[in-house]
Amino acid sequence: MSQLIGLNMNKDANIDAKIEELVGLVSEHSEHIKGLKDADQEEHAKKDIELLENMRGRPLFYPYLGSGIGKGCYVETNDGAVKMDLINGIGINIFGHSHPEIMKAAVKGAVQDVVMQGNLEPGDEMVRVSEKLVEIATRKSRLKHCWLTTSGSMANENALKMCRQKTGAARMVIAMRAAFAGRTTMMAEVTDNPSMREGLPEYNEILRVPFYDKNNPNSTEEATQILKEHIEKHKGNIAGFIFEPIQGEGGYNVAPREFFVPLLEMCRDNGIPVWADEIQTFCRTGEFFAFDKLQLSEYIDICTVAKTLQAAATLYTEELNPKPGLIAGTFAGSSAALSAGRKILDILDTEDYMGPKGKVESIHKEFVGMLNELNEGSCKGLLQDAGGMGLMVAVTPLDGTKESMIKVLKALYKNGIISFGCGRGPFRVRFLIPAVMTSDDIQVAKKVIEKSILELA
Numbered sequence: 197m198s199q200l201i202g203l204n205m206n207k208d209a210n211i212d213a214k215i216e217e218l219v220g221l222v223s224e225h226s227e228h229i230k231g232l233k234d235a236d237q238e239e240h241a242k243k244d245i246e247l248l249e250n251m252r253g254r255p256l257f258y259p260y261l262g263s264g265i266g267k268g269c270y271v272e273t274n275d276g277a278v279k280m281d282l283i284n285g286i287g288i289n290i291f292g293h294s295h296p297e298i299m300k301a302a303v304k305g306a307v308q309d310v311v312m313q314g315n316l317e318p319g320d321e322m323v324r325v326s327e328k329l330v331e332i333a334t335r336k337s338r339l340k341h342c343w344l345t346t347s348g349s350m351a352n353e354n355a356l357k358m359c360r361q362k363t364g365a366a367r368m369v370i371a372m373r374a375a376f377a378g379r380t381t382m383m384a385e386v387t388d389n390p391s392m393r394e395g396l397p398e399y400n401e402i403l404r405v406p407f408y409d410k411n412n413p414n415s416t417e418e419a420t421q422i423l424k425e426h427i428e429k430h431k432g433n434i435a436g437f438i439f440e441p442i443q444g445e446g447g448y449n450v451a452p453r454e455f456f457v458p459l460l461e462m463c464r465d466n467g468i469p470v471w472a473d474e475i476q477t478f479c480r481t482g483e484f485f486a487f488d489k490l491q492l493s494e495y496i497d498i499c500t501v502a503k504t505l506q507a508a509a510t511l512y513t514e515e516l517n518p519k520p521g522l523i524a525g526t527f528a529g530s531s532a533a534l535s536a537g538r539k540i541l542d543i544l545d546t547e548d549y550m551g552p553k554g555k556v557e558s559i560h561k562e563f564v565g566m567l568n569e570l571n572e573g574s575c576k577g578l579l580q581d582a583g584g585m586g587l588m589v590a591v592t593p594l595d596g597t598k599e600s601m602i603k604v605l606k607a608l609y610k611n612g613i614i615s616f617g618c619g620r621g622p623f624r625v626r627f628l629i630p631a632v633m634t635s636d637d638i639q640v641a642k643k644v645i646e647k648s649i650l651e652l653a
């Protein structure tokens with residue numbers, strides 16, 4: 197019999213039993229979490245919050261400091277409160293808090309010889325997460341390669357470099373109005389929000405195409421015409437077309453398949469790589485990729501994912517595979533995060549989450565239905581235009597101004613729900629709903645939202 201290699205973690209029943217026991221012990225601390233609870237230890241939390249704020253040099257948006265435990269939709273904060281977390285760090289935790297299977301996977305990864313895996317130091321977790329990503333991606337698209345990194349912005353940077361190399365060092369990038377692409381210098385440029393690049397120079401490398409406007413019957417034709425003009429003017433100097441299948445920071449804007457098809461076909465006909473930024477949408481729309489949900493898989497040359505994955509990745513076709521030297525970087529991800537990322541993908545794939553009859557779709561319908569009920573009932577006209585896709589839902593509160601949106605966010609937080617804003621007029625409240633949200637949880641959310649809106653109306 198051959199010698200066991202290393203810890204041979206996947207086969208050592210003793211290690212599994214200890215991890216089970218450890219996670220069980222930790223989970224006992226979550227047992228008292230049964231629903232919303234007011235803070236009773238503000239003084240305890242205040243010191244650390246102030247310390248963090250001083251270190252950062254600016255205040256936190258919410259006085260939130262996690263205590264380290266939670267349960268499903270609920271999270272305990274360091275002041276003793278229990279809140280309903282409907283934003284989960286802007287899309288990190290699709291299964292909410294303290295999911296035992298994900299905790300176990302993270303612990304299993306965490307007891308490797310190294311905390312972080314690198315591009316020159318891959319381990320089993322890096323193989324397993326890459327394998328699963330490519331397996332999912334190749335079900336319908338041509339994305340057969342995967343490069344891991346540690347943030348969505350960096351995955352986008354890698355994608356851009358691959359697109360530029362493929363197109364002969366083309367400089368210009370086509371991006372949509374209201375796009376968000378991340379926080380590096382170049383991604384701040386791709387992002388269509390001047391407040392996010394205040395004080396930065398203009399690089400003038402972005403060509404804008406409007407996103408779908410459901411109130412404009414000519415929206416598709418107008419966008420297609422603008423794209424055509426860009427292509428004519430910059431022929432041979434366009435590196436790629438980046439788009440979010442559902443715009444995230446831009447306002448949870450959705451568009452039908454028919455809007456995208458002529459744009460993507462025009463790119464394909466002109467040799468312009470089509471780049472789907474799925475950093476926020478990945479796993480959240482009822483399909484792993486929103487481009488699958490929109491039946492656009494055949495057009496996609498490159499795609500970036502992050503957040504729910506617990507790491508970040510660029511997925512790309514054979515044609516876009518870069519020459520050695522173009523992309524690298526020290527970190528591929530932490531062993532714990534990569535292990536948990538793989539587990540998340542497995543659970544989503546094997547339990548009833550995906551597809552038209554999956555949990556994601558039914559949570560979406562129930563949550564949007566609840567918001568519409570409020571808008572038609574006790575909060576008449578004060579919660580407009582509820583929508584989005586899957587676990588990404590937004591609504592325009594009160595008069596849709598930035599001031600109102602911020603007041604609503606703060607009221608929601610005070611009353612028990614953590615959410616966040618998006619859009620730039622109207623300003624919207626968005627929810628990144630955990631896939632474990634139950635009908636009872638939705639009724640709790642309803643009461644908090646109703647209370648918060650009526651306090652401000």
Ligand SMILES: Cc1ncc(COP(=O)(O)O)c(C=O)c1O
Pocket residue numbers: 286346347348349350352376377378379440444445473474475476502503
């Ligand atoms: C669509 C989109 N692209 C890129 C990013 C940047 O990802 P990260 O914050 O991990 O750098 C985000 C993050 O919110 C995003 O939503």
